[in-house]
Each structure stands twice: as structure tokens, then as C-alpha cells.
Amino acid sequence: MSAYEELDATALAESIVRGERTAEETTADALRVIDERNDELFAFVSVDREGALARARALDERRAAGEAPGPLHGVPVALKANMCLAGAEVSCASKILAGYRPPYTATFVQRLIDAGAVPVGMTNMDEFAMGSSSENSAFGVTRNPWDVTRTPGGSSSGSAVAVASGMVPIALGSDTGGSVRQPAAMCGIVGYKPTYGRVSRYGLVAFGSSLDQVSPFARSTRDACRVMEVISGPDELDSTCVDAPPVAAGAGTGALAGLRVGVPPEYFPDDLDADVRACVEAAIEAMRAKGAEIVPVSLPHTDVAIPTYYVVATAEASSNLARYDGVRYGPRAEGDGTLQGMFAATRDAGFGDEVKRRILLGTYVLSSGYHEAWYGRALRVRRLLADEFDVAFQEVDVVACPTAPTAAFSLGEKSADPVAMYLSDTMTVPASLAGLPACSVPCGFVGARDAQLPVGLQVIGRPLADELVLAVARAFEAATDHRRRPPRSAGGAA
Amino acid sequence: MDSPELEIVKRTAALARLEITDAEARTLAPQFARILAQFQVLTSVDVEGVEPMTGATRLADVTRADEPRASLPRAATLANAPDERDGFYGVPKTIGGGS
Amino acid sequence: MSTAAAGVVSGQTGTRWIPVIGLEVHCQLDTRTKLFCGCEYSFGAEPNTITCPVCTAQPGALPVLNSAALEYAVRAALALNADVAPVSKFDRKNYFYCDLPKGYQISQFDLPYCTGGGIQLASGKFIRLTRIHMEEDAGKAIHDRGDATLVDLNRAGVPLIESVTEADMCSADEAHEYLTALKEIFQYIGVSDCDMEKGSLRCDVNVSVHPEGEPWRTKVEVKNLNSFRNVRASIQYEIARQIEAYETGDPAQYPEQETRLFDVAAGVTRTMRSKEDAHDYRYFPDPDLPLVTVDAVLIERQRGLLPELPVARRARYESELGLSAYDAGVMTAARDVADFFETVVRVGGDPKAAANWIANDVLRALSDPDVAASSILELLVKPNDLAELIALVGDGTVSKNAGREVLDEMLRSGARAKDVVQAMGLEQVQDTSQIDEWCRAALAGREATVADVRAGNLKAIGALMGPVMQASKGSADPQLVRAALLRIIGEEG
Ligand SMILES: [Mg+2]
Numbered sequence A: 001m002s003a004y005e006e007l008d009a010t011a012l013a014e015s016i017v018r019g020e021r022t023a024e025e026t027t028a029d030a031l032r033v034i035d036e037r038n039d040e041l042f043a044f045v046s047v048d049r050e051g052a053l054a055r056a057r058a059l060d061e062r063r064a065a066g067e068a069p070g071p072l073h074g075v076p077v078a079l080k081a082n083m084c085l086a087g088a089e090v091s092c093a094s095k096i097l098a099g100y101r102p103p104y105t106a107t108f109v110q111r112l113i114d115a116g117a118v119p120v121g122m123t124n125m126d127e128f129a130m131g132s133s134s135e136n137s138a139f140g141v142t143r144n145p146w147d148v149t150r151t152p153g154g155s156s157s158g159s160a161v162a163v164a165s166g167m168v169p170i171a172l173g174s175d176t177g178g179s180v181r182q183p184a185a186m187c188g189i190v191g192y193k194p195t196y197g198r199v200s201r202y203g204l205v206a207f208g209s210s211l212d213q214v215s216p217f218a219r220s221t222r223d224a225c226r227v228m229e230v231i232s233g234p235d236e237l238d239s240t241c242v243d244a245p246p247v248a249a250g251a252g253t254g255a256l257a258g259l260r261v262g263v264p265p266e267y268f269p270d271d272l273d274a275d276v277r278a279c280v281e282a283a284i285e286a287m288r289a290k291g292a293e294i295v296p297v298s299l300p301h302t303d304v305a306i307p308t309y310y311v312v313a314t315a316e317a318s319s320n321l322a323r324y325d326g327v328r329y330g331p332r333a334e335g336d337g338t339l340q341g342m343f344a345a346t347r348d349a350g351f352g353d354e355v356k357r358r359i360l361l362g363t364y365v366l367s368s369g370y371h372e373a374w375y376g377r378a379l380r381v382r383r384l385l386a387d388e389f390d391v392a393f394q395e396v397d398v399v400a401c402p403t404a405p406t407a408a409f410s411l412g413e414k415s416a417d418p419v420a421m422y423l424s425d426t427m428t429v430p431a432s433l434a435g436l437p438a439c440s441v442p443c444g445f446v447g448a449r450d451a452q453l454p455v456g457l458q459v460i461g462r463p464l465a466d467e468l469v470l471a472v473a474r475a476f477e478a479a480t481d482h483r484r485r486p487p488r489s490a491g492g493a494a
Numbered sequence B: 001m002d003s004p005e006l007e008i009v010k011r012t013a014a015l016a017r018l019e020i021t022d023a024e025a026r027t028l029a030p031q032f033a034r035i036l037a038q039f040q041v042l043t044s045v046d047v048e049g050v051e052p053m054t055g056a057t058r059l060a061d062v063t064r065a066d067e068p069r070a071s072l073p074r075a076a077t078l079a080n081a082p083d084e085r086d087g088f089y090g091v092p093k094t095i096g097g098g099s
Numbered sequence C: 001m002s003t004a005a006a007g008v009v010s011g012q013t014g015t016r017w018i019p020v021i022g023l024e025v026h027c028q029l030d031t032r033t034k035l036f037c038g039c040e041y042s043f044g045a046e047p048n049t050i051t052c053p054v055c056t057a058q059p060g061a062l063p064v065l066n067s068a069a070l071e072y073a074v075r076a077a078l079a080l081n082a083d084v085a086p087v088s089k090f091d092r093k094n095y096f097y098c099d100l101p102k103g104y105q106i107s108q109f110d111l112p113y114c115t116g117g118g119i120q121l122a123s124g125k126f127i128r129l130t131r132i133h134m135e136e137d138a139g140k141a142i143h144d145r146g147d148a149t150l151v152d153l154n155r156a157g158v159p160l161i162e163s164v165t166e167a168d169m170c171s172a173d174e175a176h177e178y179l180t181a182l183k184e185i186f187q188y189i190g191v192s193d194c195d196m197e198k199g200s201l202r203c204d205v206n207v208s209v210h211p212e213g214e215p216w217r218t219k220v221e222v223k224n225l226n227s228f229r230n231v232r233a234s235i236q237y238e239i240a241r242q243i244e245a246y247e248t249g250d251p252a253q254y255p256e257q258e259t260r261l262f263d264v265a266a267g268v269t270r271t272m273r274s275k276e277d278a279h280d281y282r283y284f285p286d287p288d289l290p291l292v293t294v295d296a297v298l299i300e301r302q303r304g305l306l307p308e309l310p311v312a313r314r315a316r317y318e319s320e321l322g323l324s325a326y327d328a329g330v331m332t333a334a335r336d337v338a339d340f341f342e343t344v345v346r347v348g349g350d351p352k353a354a355a356n357w358i359a360n361d362v363l364r365a366l367s368d369p370d371v372a373a374s375s376i377l378e379l380l381v382k383p384n385d386l387a388e389l390i391a392l393v394g395d396g397t398v399s400k401n402a403g404r405e406v407l408d409e410m411l412r413s414g415a416r417a418k419d420v421v422q423a424m425g426l427e428q429v430q431d432t433s434q435i436d437e438w439c440r441a442a443l444a445g446r447e448a449t450v451a452d453v454r455a456g457n458l459k460a461i462g463a464l465m466g467p468v469m470q471a472s473k474g475s476a477d478p479q480l481v482r483a484a485l486l487r488i489i490g491e492e493g
């Protein structure tokens, strides 16, 4: 029996089903690693020790009674703190939802549970998923296991770190403009954002509704496929959920030979970090060596994706976050004693700076007199961005590019400069705006031998081509050897 | 006299029910100005004749049957309420003034 | 100040003022469940017991459109001869209030599902509809209990259609007539009970006045009117208030563009908010809801469900059934009454008699506590039973007065007319030899009256009828008695 941290979810589930370990032992393993590492890394904001162990025991009993196991039987899983599980604290790392326990469970969480997964706790994040570094959490900073002075990326920081540091083999994050792909790249794991609508959003606390997608983190692409098989598919509780069958877990055994891979020069700008560029170019070269045809494609509106994204996402967010008014949930501040004064005082005390900044921006771009110039225009540019991907996909099967312009940056480096922080999403927001499936898969390391940091390759596909994108990522993963467990001690070599 | 940015920040904050202090407004105003300046690039894009993209799906006509689903028990609905009174949500006294 | 023809109001200064009035009517649709969630709404339930994650805006919950709400809305549009848009969308209307759980209302802004159409008034004037859109209701805030405002979200998310007219009306009467007609239509087509007391019909009015021949002036909105009487009173008050303000000649006192509320107790409107703190609703398309499409199949199915509307029925009752305009109006004011009336006529009841019985006796019974029915459909007397009673009165089996007693009993017990007549012994005596006998007895000793009749004073016969009816204990058919008296007096003369 291999060590818990060595196995991916697929292997763990199989070994439990074979009787080599129990679900309870496996959950106890997860809790042990969390105990060992969470103080340092702060991946989890809350851990449901008793609940997880009870659930695992029940799984063992049902298995003993002859019940057929689910595809994630006994696998510990981490949930981002913006995902609803009845009775769990879902704070979105915000003071305004401190103590909030939803009276219902998200569709995708229920599907994980029905598949035998064991939620062990809620992970840290940038408040309301607004941020790229974890520095906007109201509860503290999550640290990158490769170098604890650096960010793990964000906003799904805790889920990425929980997987990268061996606490759990799989976790869910939410990706609005790159919040799963970017931390996956910075933590050296797989992060997969599905086609918009492939996974129900019912029970995911909204940030930018037309962009948000529940997205898995995994240490292998086969695990990402397996999670997708479980959580994707139609849901009558989400009108934007597409009527397509669940992603087939068997997908992802495809070969690179004959595949047409588009490489857009716009994703390799002059100011791209030289090491990242070298790393990604080498990855693309590796694809060519395995028989892929590398084709240049043009995505000329890439440079306006960031403002487009921030206008659309903040506009939606300003409205989505209007419900936090101190009436139905969350702590209330009384203010001047009037109703509207209570609203303002509650929101002032409850929201952090970045959330306020984005609510302001979103309110502004929707307000009378500015609406058409900002919001209206952004929707049109968004259409141009989606259309130019359509054109590219007439020439190629997938697009390959870096996931993020740099490897993990130092905590504090960009926190004082919102614009610099926004630019770290440059390479992930276009696929979000166009609603496309995109996978970040580890493609190498940068930095000195004793201080290496992982880099991610992003594979983007056409709408609903989730199987193809995962297959390409899996073929790339099989053809290369970039998957390594991060060091047990901070800053050391892998 | 406040700068135009400061004016905008204050007015927008009021609209968004964000109670910000003068000091906060003074910090936010230049940030706001910088973000908007950075975003000015949007105005250079030719969007003549381009349809707005209002959602990321091309779905239409998604409906459900008019069949009841169980409502929540009242205790569950009100469990998170900061001021629950006799089965209601309590809020500061106010008179009319919704939409 | 006096009101002249066609809405013109003469002010103190002799200026002829023209009121301009538009209505926005919110009407709850009678679907089983709410607009975007499966909660089954019912009026008067315990607070916050008909709520779920969606309608209480729990973080992460999402809306899904109720297909029946769309169908009802389309039916309403067709009944008003409006155009149904093949594609429409839902938008978010953003504002903060304690009864609005999401901080926005899902409504329709620039692409409503319905435009055009309207209602013709009795005068022939056509009130145009600008649009109808679908939206969700807010919850209820209760302000008159204790030291806090209390919020009940049962109503939050109930489907509404909001019908907006052009400013085509020029008097409170016209507004009242339009509103009555709109309510009748919505009730007829079965999309809403339009019960203002339960809040399922609510009205906002826009009022301005201008001197005849001059451009329109500032529009004032009066919100949340919850009775026909308040609609009328608030319009009348606003017209008078605005004219008075203009006639001061002092621009500082002129009406402002603002939203006002009607104070029912004081009978006046009061400022709710002025233009300066007007809302900026920041409408934008709701990203949680895809476009709404309505195809020909849906439209034709709803068209097929439209009954004959009240105006058409009224005309037919007058022309084909010979009812007076008044009776036709009473018979068509509510669909269940009209349907009841038509069934009575179809099974053979005389139309005029049916209208009389329904208007005078059947509808009155609805307010009788012994009858215990809130609608004509719940009465124990069914159309067949009433038709039978009408026939019994018509052929003289019972008198009209006795018929009323019979109906009372039918309403109470549900017995059939014939059985009641028999059981109560109310059948009129038609046996002419028995009647002749009573008549002869009455004539004896009343020679003077008899002579009077012989002299040609037929009115005097009345004095002879009484004793006969008395002798028969009311059971003699008065027609037959009269005939017998005349015959006997003639024979004996
Ligand atoms: Mg409305």
C-alpha cells in the first residue's frame, strides 16, 4: 500500500474498492496531512473532522453491505468556501458572510457526495473570488507550498494548495477569469475550467454569473476527467446549464499525432517573463515532437480582454453582491438606525477593500450616463473576442499558450497595485469571456535548482469540446514528466 | 470643491450602499481614475454593428413545469437571520419606499 | 373649480385645464408556483413559510422560469390584442429595500415580451397599451407592528405582469373604466383573480395637467394604489392639486416631477421621493436567464384558450338575448356569473327572467351568511335548478313571490325546485271549478263593487281579488282568479 500522498484520486478510489484501505483510514490520512501543513500554508479555513470521518465510515459500511462504489468512493475532497453544503460555514472568506450556513447543498457538491467523495473542509480564497493571490481573504493569506513567501495564485488559493501539498488528491475551485487555471499553474497541478454551462452553478456563490464555472483541481488529468464526469451534466436548477451529457471520463487517451495546435503570438508578448516563455515554448515543441502540427493563429483582441473582463465581471458582481444587506444572513451593523443606513453600515463593515473597489467599478459602469460607454461597449467587445476564437477554431483543434505571464510572484508584490494584479489574469480571461473549456497542465519549472517554481501550459478548446481539451492535456502529461510532488518543507527542491 | 473622480466615487458609493469615509474616498478616487484610464483602450475598439454578448451560452427558452417543490421549513429559512422576530425578518423601522 | 365635458377642468382663473393620465397596473398571475422557483404561493399563509433558497436570495441559488407564467402572460397579451415578441429577455432592476431579497428585481427592460394593444372604452375612446412585461413580486414589509419593520418573503417571486398604458386618459372616470375593463379581461381569461384586497392587482398612476392647447407639463407619479376607490380619489386629488399649484402663478409652487403616495385616511397624496433622489436602476440583462422565446405554437395554444371576452358577450346578450344594457352589464361583469347565466339560458331558461333572477336573487344570496358561498359556482343551486324554477314561475305553477321562497329553500338545502314547491304546498290551484267557487263566495255581498266593474271600472276588480286570494290561502293562480271574476260578473250581468 502506497502512501496517501503518493496516490491520485483514481488510484485511491480503486485501492479502497479493492479493500487495500478503508475510506475512514483515507479520510484520517487527509486530516493528518492537513494537521501537519495547514498552519503553515492555510489552505483550509474550516475542517469538518467529525463529519468527514462519519461520512467515510458510512461509506465503508455501505461497501461492506455490498453497495456498488461510486467513481470517487472514499476520496477526500476540498471545497472552496463559496460552495454550498447544507450546514457547513460558507463564508466566501468575507466578514459579511461570517457564520453563514446555507440551508441547501449545491448540485455539484451533492453529485460529488453521491459519487462517494468525502468533503473534508472549506478552503481559503480571495474574498468573493475577487483576486489572484489570496491576499484579499478576510481570514489570512494562503501560501504556495513551493515557496511559502510566494502566492499560490488565486482566487481558489486554498483548493489549489490543498491538492498541491498532498492534503487531498482533488478539490473544487471556481474559475471566473482564471481563478482555477492560474493557481493550478502556480502550484504545479492540473486545473480545468469547463465550457461555460457544462457544470451547474446552482449552489456556487456568484461573482460574475456569465463567467463563473465550477472547476476541478487535480494532481493528474485522469482525476480531472473523473471529477468532471461526476459533476457535469444538465441541472434543472440552473437555466444556463447546457443540455449536454456529462463529460466522459474515458476521454483523454487521445494522441497528439495529427492534432492541429494553434499558437497565438498575442499570448507571447515582449514583456512575457523570459523563463515562462522558454518553458511554454519547450512544451509546444514537445507537442510537435509527438506529432502535433503547430499552427500560428491570430487572436487580435487579446489586449482588450482585461478591461472587457473587468467591466463585465464587476458589473455582474455589483448586482450579485447587493443581497448582502444584513437582512437575511450575515452579521449586521446598525449604522444610523435607518434601513438604508443599516444597509450601508453592514456593507461597509463586511466587505474588504478589493470587493468594495469592484462593487464601485461595477456600479459605475452600469450607472446612468456611463452604461453604454462602458458596459454596453464591453459586451460588444466580448462578442468580438468570442468570434475570433470561433475563427481560430476553424483552423485548429485547440489553442496552446501560457496559463499565466509569470510563475508565482511574491506575497505583497502586487497587493498595493490593483491594475498590476488585474494584469496577471491576461492569459486566462479570454477563454472565460468566450465561455471556452481550458485546462492548465504542468509544463515545467523556472528558477534556480533549489528554488524552482512550476509553470502551466494552457490548452483551450471550442465550446463543448471538453473531452478533447482534457485528452490533449492528458496526452501532453503522458508525453512529458513535469508532474512532481512539491517539497514537504517550504522553499526546498522537489 | 471635490475633483470629478472624488464626486463619482462618492455618488457611486451611495448608489451601491457602500458607506465610505472621506478618507477612503480620497484613496479610492485616484485608484478609480487609474483603472478607468487603463480601461480607456476599450474605446479604441471598433464595435460598429457588433451585437452585445449578454451571456456565455446560446441557450434560449429554458423553462420548468409549473410544479411545486417543497419550500424550506421556516426555521431553516430564518436560521441565519441577524434579527428574527415572530417568524419575520426584523429590520429598522421604515415607512414605504421600495421601487 | 368645475368639470366640463371630456375631461376639461375649469380652474378658478377660468383656464381650461386638460388632465393627462397613464396607468401602470401590476397583476399577479394565478400560477401554482412562483415565477422562478417551485414555491407554491397562497395568500395569507404564515410569514416566511412559502420560501426557498431561490426566493430568499440565499447565496448561490438561481432562477428558472415557470413555463405557465409565460403562457398566462401570453394569453393576457392576446386578450388585449397586443403583439407578443418572438424573443424577449429578463433584466435586473437594481435597488435596495428590505422586501427585495436579491437587491434587484428580475423584470424586463428594453425587450418586454409584449407591446401594443389596448382597451376600448364605452365612449369609443381607445386606451393604448405601451407594453406589458413580466416581473417578480417583492416580499411584504409590515410597518405597523412594534418598533421594527417586519419582512415576510412569502410573496417574493410571485409572477406579475405589469401593463403600462400611454397617457391616453383624461379623467378619473376614464381611468376607473379602463381599470375595470382590464380586471374583467384578466379574470375572464383565467390568468389572475385581480383581487385588490389580496394585493393581486395594484396600480400606479401618472398624472399631469396642462392648459388646453398647450404642451404637456410635469408628470407626477402616485404609487401603490390598492383599491378602485383610491385610484379614483388620488387622480381627482392630483388634478385639483396640480391646477391649484399652477394657478398660484408662482413657479416655485408648480408641481415637481416626483413620486407620491396616497394617504387613504387623509385623502391626499404626499411626496415619497423627489427627482433628486430618483433611483438609478442600472438595468442590465440577467446573466442567469437565457432569452425567452415564444413561438407560433405557444401563441396559438393560448389563443385557443381565450373565452369570448366581456365586451363581446355584452353586445351579444343585448342583440341576441334581448337584455337591457344594464342587465347585460350585470350578467357579464364576472365570468363565472356570465357562464352561469348562459347555462341557464341554454337549458331553456327565459333570458330576461334568468337575468332578473340572477341579478336580484342569486347574486344577493352570496352575501347571505346562511348560504355560505363566496362565488356563484359554489352555490347549491345549479343553472339547471334555476331554469326549472323559472319555468315553474313562467307557467304559473308558483307565483313570483312564492318562487322567491322556493329559491331561498333551494339555496339552503340544495333541493330541486319541484320538490320544494310540493313540500311547501306552494303549487297554485289551477282547478277552475274550485276557483269559480271561491269567486262566487266573494261576490256575494259585494254588489256595489260588481256594479262598478260592470260600469267599466276594471280597476275595481282588484278589490274582489283580495278576498278570493284570502279564501284560497294564496294558492289560487291570480291570473285565473281575475279571468274567473270577469267571466262570472259578465255571465251574471
Ligand atoms: Mg414594475
Ligand SMILES: [Zn+2]
Pocket: C034, C037, C038, C039, C050, C051, C052, C053, C054, C055, C056, C157
Ligand atoms: Zn421559492
